[in-house]
Amino acid sequence: xxxxxxxxxxxxxxxxxxxxxxxxxxxxxxxxxxxxxxxxxxxxxxxxxxxxxxxxxxxxxxxxxxxxxxxxxxxxxxxxxxxxxxxxxxxxxxxxxxxxxxxxxxxxxxxxxxxxxxxxxxxxxxxxxxxxxxxxxxxxxxxxxxxxxxxxxxxxxxxxxxxxxxxxxxxxxxxxxxxxxxxxxxxxxxxxxxxxxxxxxxxxxxxxxxxxxxxxxxxxx
Numbered sequence: 001x002x003x004x005x006x007x008x009x010x011x012x013x014x015x016x017x018x019x020x021x022x023x024x025x026x027x028x029x030x031x032x033x034x035x036x037x038x039x040x041x042x043x044x045x046x047x048x049x050x051x052x053x054x055x056x057x058x059x060x061x062x063x064x065x066x067x068x069x070x071x072x073x074x075x076x077x078x079x080x081x082x083x084x085x086x087x088x089x090x091x092x093x094x095x096x097x098x099x100x101x102x103x104x105x106x107x108x109x110x111x112x113x114x115x116x117x118x119x120x121x122x123x124x125x126x127x128x129x130x131x132x133x134x135x136x137x138x139x140x141x142x143x144x145x146x147x148x149x150x151x152x153x154x155x156x157x158x159x160x161x162x163x164x165x166x167x168x169x170x171x172x173x174x175x176x177x178x179x180x181x182x183x184x185x186x187x188x189x190x191x192x193x194x195x196x197x198x199x200x201x202x203x204x205x206x207x208x209x210x211x212x213x214x215x216x217x218x219x220x221x
Contacts, residue, residue, distance in 0.1 A: 008084070009049035012074040013057055016043055020068035028069075031060050036147025038090055046087065048149045049075055088150050095152035098144045102137060102158045106165050109133050113172045122175035130169055137162055 013032070017025040035053050037045035047053045061071035078084040113130060116122055141162060148155055 008078075010076050010078060010087075011047045011049050011054060011057060012044070012076045013037065013047065013061075013071070014044045014074075015061070015064055015069065015071040017064065017069040020064070024064065024067050024069055028060065028064060031056070034143070034147070036091065036094065036149065038087065038094070048091075050149070052146075092150050092152040095144060095148045095150075096154035099152065099154035099158035102140060102144070103154075103161045106137060106161050109137070110165050110168050113168050117172060117175055120179075122172055122179055124176050124180055127169070127173045127176045130172065134162075134165055134169055137165065 015028050015032075017028060032045055035047060035056055037047050039045045047057065057073055061073055064071045078087065109130060116126055141158060144158075145155070
């Protein structure tokens with residue numbers, strides 16, 4: 001649900017890991033990065049005052065204090081509407097950049113499917129491998145969406161791109177089924193029975209919500 005400017009509150013977070021184990025700084029950065037925090041300066045960042053980030057930040061600060069660091073969480077309001085619009089714009093710009101990376105990397109999956117179909121190499125094994133790749137894109141999208149607090153404009157195009165890739169994979173799957181189906185057995189039967197329970201039926205990837213996470217080694221913690 002979209003907040004009005006009057007309803008919007010903010011979490012101002014300050015963390016110091018001086019004197020704590022060196023790994024704590026990395027853990028803190030990774031966690032705040034995963035929440036989509038906007039850094040105002042070193043060790044000071046901003047998040048929307050919402051239930052999920054608030055709970056996560058409180059847990060993080062408890063861990064920081066237990067491991068010898070210090071932290072503070074303040075509930076603040078931005079009374080200058082122009083300044084708040086700029087802050088929201090910076091949040092959206094960060095998410096747009098992440099969505100753009102998804103869109104940039106998806107064509108490689110679609111091109112690989114197209115090449116294999118053109119070569120007559122559509123196989124069940126290749127379909128399974130491509131399905132795993134598509135699920136990684138969905139996971140990446142789910143992570144981005146979780147920190148997309150203000151409905152960044154590029155989200156719609158990224159979701160559409162994932163669904164286009166899913167459609168390509170569905171077509172590839174049908175080619176693989178047609179090539180590998182036992183003689184005399186209709187492809188439609190295979191598509192709705194043998195592959196319907198957690199394998200490669202179109203229900204496995206065709207209608208799920210795109211979701212926000214990073215791709216394997218492409219993860220940005």
